[in-house]
Amino acid sequence: MKTKIFITTALLGLFINLSRAGEGMWLPLLLSQLNEKEMRDMGMKITAEDIYSVNHSSLKDAIVLFGGGCTGELVSTQGLLLTNHHCGYGNIQKHSSLEKDYLATGFWAQRMEEELPNPGLSVTFLVRMEEVTAQTLRGVSNSMSQKMRDSIVSANNKTIIKDAIKGTHYAAQVKPFFGGNQYYLFVTEVFTDVRLVGAPPSNIGKFGGDTDNWMWPRHTGDFSMFRIYANKDNKPAEYSKDNVPYKPAKHLTISLKGFKEGDFTFVYGFPGTTQEYLPSYAVDMTAFQDNPIAIGLRQQRLDIIDRAMENDRLTRIQYSAKAAGIANYWKKMIGETKGIKRLDAIEKKQSFESAFQKWADSNPETKAKYGQLLPAFSKYYSGYVPVNNAYTYLTEGLLGIEMVRFANSYTNLVKQCADKSKTEADIKKISEQLKASAVAFHKNYNPIVDKQLFDALMKSYITSCESSLQVPMVKETASSYKGNMQAWSNDLYKKSMFADSVRLLAFLSGFDRGDSRKIEKDPGYILAKSVYAYLFDDFAPIVNAFNATNDSLQRLYMAAQMEMQPEKRFYPDANSTLRVAYGNVKGYKPADAVGYNWFTTLDGIMEKENPEIYDYKVEPKLKELYNLRDYGRYADADKSMHVAFIASNHTTGGNSGSPVLNADGQLIGINFDRCWEGTMSDLMYDPDQCRNISLDIRYCLFIIDKMAGAKRLVDEMTVVE
Ligand code: ARG
Ligand code: ASP
Numbered sequence: 001m002k003t004k005i006f007i008t009t010a011l012l013g014l015f016i017n018l019s020r021a022g023e024g025m026w027l028p029l030l031l032s033q034l035n036e037k038e039m040r041d042m043g044m045k046i047t048a049e050d051i052y053s054v055n056h057s058s059l060k061d062a063i064v065l066f067g068g069g070c071t072g073e074l075v076s077t078q079g080l081l082l083t084n085h086h087c088g089y090g091n092i093q094k095h096s097s098l099e100k101d102y103l104a105t106g107f108w109a110q111r112m113e114e115e116l117p118n119p120g121l122s123v124t125f126l127v128r129m130e131e132v133t134a135q136t137l138r139g140v141s142n143s144m145s146q147k148m149r150d151s152i153v154s155a156n157n158k159t160i161i162k163d164a165i166k167g168t169h170y171a172a173q174v175k176p177f178f179g180g181n182q183y184y185l186f187v188t189e190v191f192t193d194v195r196l197v198g199a200p201p202s203n204i205g206k207f208g209g210d211t212d213n214w215m216w217p218r219h220t221g222d223f224s225m226f227r228i229y230a231n232k233d234n235k236p237a238e239y240s241k242d243n244v245p246y247k248p249a250k251h252l253t254i255s256l257k258g259f260k261e262g263d264f265t266f267v268y269g270f271p272g273t274t275q276e277y278l279p280s281y282a283v284d285m286t287a288f289q290d291n292p293i294a295i296g297l298r299q300q301r302l303d304i305i306d307r308a309m310e311n312d313r314l315t316r317i318q319y320s321a322k323a324a325g326i327a328n329y330w331k332k333m334i335g336e337t338k339g340i341k342r343l344d345a346i347e348k349k350q351s352f353e354s355a356f357q358k359w360a361d362s363n364p365e366t367k368a369k370y371g372q373l374l375p376a377f378s379k380y381y382s383g384y385v386p387v388n389n390a391y392t393y394l395t396e397g398l399l400g401i402e403m404v405r406f407a408n409s410y411t412n413l414v415k416q417c418a419d420k421s422k423t424e425a426d427i428k429k430i431s432e433q434l435k436a437s438a439v440a441f442h443k444n445y446n447p448i449v450d451k452q453l454f455d456a457l458m459k460s461y462i463t464s465c466e467s468s469l470q471v472p473m474v475k476e477t478a479s480s481y482k483g484n485m486q487a488w489s490n491d492l493y494k495k496s497m498f499a500d501s502v503r504l505l506a507f508l509s510g511f512d513r514g515d516s517r518k519i520e521k522d523p524g525y526i527l528a529k530s531v532y533a534y535l536f537d538d539f540a541p542i543v544n545a546f547n548a549t550n551d552s553l554q555r556l557y558m559a560a561q562m563e564m565q566p567e568k569r570f571y572p573d574a575n576s577t578l579r580v581a582y583g584n585v586k587g588y589k590p591a592d593a594v595g596y597n598w599f600t601t602l603d604g605i606m607e608k609e610n611p612e613i614y615d616y617k618v619e620p621k622l623k624e625l626y627n628l629r630d631y632g633r634y635a636d637a638d639k640s641m642h643v644a645f646i647a648s649n650h651t652t653g654g655n656s657g658s659p660v661l662n663a664d665g666q667l668i669g670i671n672f673d674r675c676w677e678g679t680m681s682d683l684m685y686d687p688d689q690c691r692n693i694s695l696d697i698r699y700c701l702f703i704i705d706k707m708a709g710a711k712r713l714v715d716e717m718t719v720v721e
Pocket of ligand 1: 086209210213214324325327328653656672673674
């Protein structure tokens, strides 16, 4: 007995320290309980209450979820907001054309009236959060099926949400934490009139492009500016020219004082997804099955799109945002798999698992609860891997063909036409909406490029995806063309109206109910419909069944890990809710004999300059300022212009645009990326290699002020020197 206790404690000691300074994305609500002391020991001068409070205004009131997947921060009393250039990219792109190419030239509104509205863009503030586990799990028992559990949980959550927002204009959500062992309520306020204020040209905002993406040393001026507008009562309102700038309860103070290696920093934002508590089987699947398939398919798409963009300016405008999106996770997945290998993450997980098994087996009660968990995972993943692979071939392959996604948006029109209860006016309304979206789609579409995508992706799908899990219609058609994808696509792109904007718009202009048959006969529509029907009707139920099993296994495993390590401070996986990550400004050693400094400067931009390469062209005005060393109050004490810096904050996708704050809670940077050697941090964090990359706020203000001459914006901000 004694020895057993000894072993268990020793094992615990081994794993307690898994969460070290730097690692973790913590809930603002729990900072005072879990983190405040450590943060203050590391140098923080403000309190947890300054960061998150429900009783008075706090830093949280200056932070927003920007769109669906980035973070932004308020920097003036007039609703002025900073985020990344790559977060505003899609909207900057939408305002761009050959005549007014804001991606190339940048955009700066000289007056508020010139700020540009962005339909569809919203920002979300967190009003408050609250743990609701007991209410959510009322009526749930451990013996019930996952399906039953899910339906009770969702019914309970509906009530919680309804009560939380009663009599307000707020929205709310309940989200699972720790694999569904805990639940939190988030009450939010959503603003939909968000206007573009300014963006540097791409040769600043995207300097280094996809070549430097996910890498250090970095020199990207990755920021853009927006402004939130509200109605006269400072409440959210749809876009109207009568709206006025939103007055936030809090805006950030900007520090130009500079900082140095070792300084305390924290990142306050909306990290999207991490999976730190998976079993080794799952990490193995992601790193060595899923990622390689997706990387290969994305590589094919990028080869085609990049070539087309090189040769044609219009294609560059049309495809730049799409290419950036494809390239971003293509590269991330490459880095992630490398990082998993280098960190021996699978072996580390396996050794934890053998300790876990010993712990579980050491006592009859834990043995009954958890003894079979790892064998169940093993069995689960051997069944799931082929299904997941086929899913990736479908979503990254077939759905990488734009026509498939676009033609599918006509299913609803066909359905409504067949519905006798719908009037001609109903039908007209839908066809008018489709016309508007067809115009928007074709503005950024080139059928020649898409046909090449079809040829490549279809070929990969047919040759590599597990045959029994292929879309039957796709399989049959490919075989009727004897595997000659070009022969298929020659017919398809000639005959389908979806590839031809003139034909499509003419068709929609004169549309009436009877024309629905023409859609149903269109080969592009037939293909899209078959792909989606298979995905939703045949494939989704299989995947959902696997997911349900995984949910219950993972929930149990999470609970078990917490039970096994009662002393360990656990942080929940990211799930697009507001979090705080904290660490120190810090360089790192990426390889034997190599050491990286913690900051980059404008000199590095000049070193990288290459007029021949799109990613490394330097903005002439920037060069002028550099030659004069005209940095004004934005220079560092070392007289140089600092551009970016790294720190040990644990961040992920969604943290882009997040404020990086100093010990006093003042803004010193805008987070935008992670270092290459640390891209596996979504699965396993390594304090030696994981660094977040941020834009130095002084470079950002320098660009706004000296480069763009938009002093009116700097004057709105609260700056300390
Ligand atoms: N890697 C960063 C993040 O994941 C920036 C991506 C945007 N830049 C780009 N070159 N695609 O979002
Ligand atoms: N660049 C990412 C983002 O857009 C941040 C990251 O993955 O580190 O959120």
